[in-house]
Amino acid sequence: MTLARPHFVTVGTQQSRLWQAGAGAPVVVLPGLVQAASEIAGRLARLAPELGCFVFELPGTGGSAEVAFDSLDEVAAALQAAIEAAGLRDAPVLAFDLATPIARLLQGRRVFVDVAPAQGWAARMPSLPGLAPRADGTHLNALFAHLRDAHVLDACSGRRAAREGNPLPSPEALDAMLLAASARPAAYARLWSLCCDGMRRRADERGAASLEDALAQLRAQATAAPVVLARPAPTPSIWRDHVHTPRGRVHVRQSGPDRSPLIALHSAPGSAAPLQPLLHGLGARRRVIAPDYIGNGDSDKVDTPVDIATLAQDTLAVADALGLRRFDLWGTHTGALIALEAALIAPERIGRVILEAPPLLAPDFTADLLAHYFPALPPDGWGLYLQQAWNMRRDMFLFWPWYRAERAAARPLDVPEASFLHDWVVGLLSSGATYHRTYRAAFEYDTPSRLPLLRRPALVCAGPADMLAEGLRTARSLLGPAAAVSSTPATVWYPGQDRQAVDATIAMYAQFLDAPEEA
Numbered sequence: 274m275t276l277a278r279p280h281f282v283t284v285g286t287q288q289s290r291l292w293q294a295g296a297g298a299p300v301v302v303l304p305g306l307v308q309a310a311s312e313i314a315g316r317l318a319r320l321a322p323e324l325g326c327f328v329f330e331l332p333g334t335g336g337s338a339e340v341a342f343d344s345l346d347e348v349a350a351a352l353q354a355a356i357e358a359a360g361l362r363d364a365p366v367l368a369f370d371l372a373t374p375i376a377r378l379l380q381g382r383r384v385f386v387d388v389a390p391a392q393g394w395a396a397r398m399p400s401l402p403g404l405a406p407r408a409d410g411t412h413l414n415a416l417f418a419h420l421r422d423a424h425v426l427d428a429c430s431g432r433r434a435a436r437e438g439n440p441l442p443s444p445e446a447l448d449a450m451l452l453a454a455s456a457r458p459a460a461y462a463r464l465w466s467l468c469c470d471g472m473r474r475r476a477d478e479r480g481a482a483s484l485e486d487a488l489a490q491l492r493a494q495a496t497a498a499p500v501v502l503a504r505p506a507p508t509p510s511i512w513r514d515h516v517h518t519p520r521g522r523v524h525v526r527q528s529g530p531d532r533s534p535l536i537a538l539h540s541a542p543g544s545a546a547p548l549q550p551l552l553h554g555l556g557a558r559r560r561v562i563a564p565d566y567i568g569n570g571d572s573d574k575v576d577t578p579v580d581i582a583t584l585a586q587d588t589l590a591v592a593d594a595l596g597l598r599r600f601d602l603w604g605t606h607t608g609a610l611i612a613l614e615a616a617l618i619a620p621e622r623i624g625r626v627i628l629e630a631p632p633l634l635a636p637d638f639t640a641d642l643l644a645h646y647f648p649a650l651p652p653d654g655w656g657l658y659l660q661q662a663w664n665m666r667r668d669m670f671l672f673w674p675w676y677r678a679e680r681a682a683a684r685p686l687d688v689p690e691a692s693f694l695h696d697w698v699v700g701l702l703s704s705g706a707t708y709h710r711t712y713r714a715a716f717e718y719d720t721p722s723r724l725p726l727l728r729r730p731a732l733v734c735a736g737p738a739d740m741l742a743e744g745l746r747t748a749r750s751l752l753g754p755a756a757a758v759s760s761t762p763a764t765v766w767y768p769g770q771d772r773q774a775v776d777a778t779i780a781m782y783a784q785f786l787d788a789p790e791e792a
Contacts, residue, residue, distance in 0.1 A: 290336025374471025393428025538608025543700025544570025
């Protein structure tokens with residue numbers, strides 16, 4: 274059972290994410306800068322299930338990464354607005370470590386915990402070493418070392434292991450905070466500096482002796498009625514939400530006006546984040562919904578084998594949760610197979626279908642992929658898994674398949690900019706131990722036998738840089754007259770694509786989707 278539940282709150286054009294634990298009198302929680310909000314929410318659910326704890330991810334981190342700020346006052350103002358939008362204005366505030374100076378700027382009653390280590394960090398390391406993405410990925414190792422040392426080392430000296438303090442975090446807990454901080458590393462580093470400056474200005478600050486003592490104070494202060502969070506309001510651009518399906522909670526991105534809905538299905542193994550050009554482009558005239566698959570991205574992690582048919586049922590369940598009776602589908606790579614299967618399972622609900630680069634590979638090649646493509650990437654206590662994840666993602670642009678590092682397997686692509694590759698690696702890491710489930714399902718799917726059964730109007734396509742583009746020839750031989758097969762000028766979610774080519778590809782999609790139904 275999941276102890277903490279994520280929600281988004283919309284304020285103007287921006288969204289903040291919070292994690293809810295418990296269901297009693299509400300308490301607002303600021304998680305500080307060395308523990309993930311999700312981890313703190315889970316801990317509070319175990320220690321104080323009678324309280325309704327709402328743990329807000331700080332601006333610039335995690336699901337609040339796009340909340341902009343230049344000063345501590347702006348950080349506090351953004352949080353205050355999100356707190357009020359969530360209906361939590363009267364709730365007391367619990368602040369961990371370096372969130373203490375932020376809480377001082379908020380309205381209402383406040384309780385602080387882990388103040389002493391925060392004062393030590395503020396005095397000893399008021400700023401962080403550069404966390405800007407590096408071509409070799411070592412900025413992630415630097416961030417991991419910073420987070421680990423914040424827990425392991427004496428806060429004042431920074432040179433010996435601390436003998437007192439909270440239990441040391443597990444590798445999984447460190448990974449959760451790394452993902453939150455790496456959503457926007459520069460923003461995290463800026464927030465650290467601002468909070469350290471705020472701590473130094475209040476060097477005499479004192480907090481509760483322990484979290485248990487802090488919770489005892491909060492039990493006396495938290496008297497408001499329980500709060501039920503509303504669905505987040507749309508923004509003018511892309512907004513995020515969660516929907517509930519029979520297999521678990523699904524994280525979705527949405528854009529566009531409430532008409533002509535299209536569900537866009539991403540490539541494994543990360544999330545739908547790379548589909549933002551599609552959400553912006555097609556969202557100009559229609560509602561576009563891009564879910565993260567269960568097991569990937571920010572959706573629930575169900576660690577059991579899965580097949581494409583199950584993922585197609587998940588897609589239909591997302592449509593049910595959003596009240597969509599009929600909709601179009603767009604899918605790329607793994608997503609193309611899920612879109613295909615959904616159109617076969619429920620053709621009466623599907624309008625038009627775009628399948629970008631559905632995998633159509635020789636059986637012996639598929640067997641080789643299934644044997645080698647999915648190395649385990651479990652978090653470890655030193656962050657060694659980060660280099661494996663980085664270089665695996667990097668080599669996907671150098672070789673096909675990525676593990677075949679030889680001249681004959683070289684791809685005609687440039688290595689992406691470090692910032693782009695950073696986002697792709699974070700997307701992979703966000704899927705955690707279940708990243709391979711949907712990937713494996715795609716390579717196990719019998720595309721050649723399922724594709725000829727498609728009866729909905731379909732466009733099967735691929736851009737010139739796509740390693741699966743050669744499958745278009747096979748697709749053409751398998752499909753019936755209802756389908757068109759065509760190359761596109763670009764793969765809109767790939768790096769380094771020409772802007773005009775991307776726009777032309779989006780226009781091709783829109784023209785196909787807007788075509789009238791044939792009698």
